[in-house]
Amino acid sequence: MPVPAEMALADRWMRWRRITRGDGTTKQPITVDGLPASSTDPSTWSPLVVAESSNAGDGLGFALGNGIACIDLDHCYDSRGYLTDWAKMIIAPVEGRTYIEISPSGEGLHIWGVTGERTGIKVRNDLGMNIEAYSQGRYITYTGHKFRDSPLKLANLTFLFDVIPRLA
Structure with missing residues (x-):
C-alpha cells in the first residue's frame, strides 16, 4: 500500500474495527492482535510492515x-x-503538494501533512461543512486510496489549521 515516507517510518500504526454504537457506526482502534488500542498509548502501536501484515x-x-x-x-x-465548493476551497492550497486520500466510506477525504501539535478542531456549519483536524492524541483510518494525483509526501498544513476554526 502506498504511504508517504514520513508515515512509513513512524511506528504509529494500528488497525481498526467497525463497531455499532447507538444509531451509527464508529471505527474502533485495535492492535495488530485485535485487542483495544489507543491513540495515546505507544505500546499499542506497531511499525507499518507489522500492521499491514x-x-x-x-x-x-x-x-x-x-x-x-x-x-x-x-x-x-x-x-x-x-x-462540494467548501471541500474544493479547503484542499486548494495543498492539492498536488500533500497526500490526500479517499476515506473508508468513500464520502470523504483525509488530507495528510505536518504541523505542530495543537488542539483538535471540529467545524459543522450551515454550509454543510463537516471538518475535523487533528495533530495529536487521535488516530485516523488510512485507506491508501489516493485522491486524484496525490503525491506520496506531506506538506505543511499549518495555514489550514489556522483557517479552519474561522469557518465555524
Whole structure:
C-alpha cells in the first residue's frame, strides 16, 4: 500500500474495527492482535510492515502526533458525486503538494501533512461543512486510496489549521 515516507517510518500504526454504537457506526482502534488500542498509548502501536501484515479488524489506522497531522473532510461530495465548493476551497492550497486520500466510506477525504501539535478542531456549519483536524492524541483510518494525483509526501498544513476554526 502506498504511504508517504514520513508515515512509513513512524511506528504509529494500528488497525481498526467497525463497531455499532447507538444509531451509527464508529471505527474502533485495535492492535495488530485485535485487542483495544489507543491513540495515546505507544505500546499499542506497531511499525507499518507489522500492521499491514495483520488481518485484525477492517483496515489500517495511524496515531497522529510527532508532527504528523490529518484534516478529515466528511460528506464532502454533492449528490452528483462532485466535490462540494467548501471541500474544493479547503484542499486548494495543498492539492498536488500533500497526500490526500479517499476515506473508508468513500464520502470523504483525509488530507495528510505536518504541523505542530495543537488542539483538535471540529467545524459543522450551515454550509454543510463537516471538518475535523487533528495533530495529536487521535488516530485516523488510512485507506491508501489516493485522491486524484496525490503525491506520496506531506506538506505543511499549518495555514489550514489556522483557517479552519474561522469557518465555524
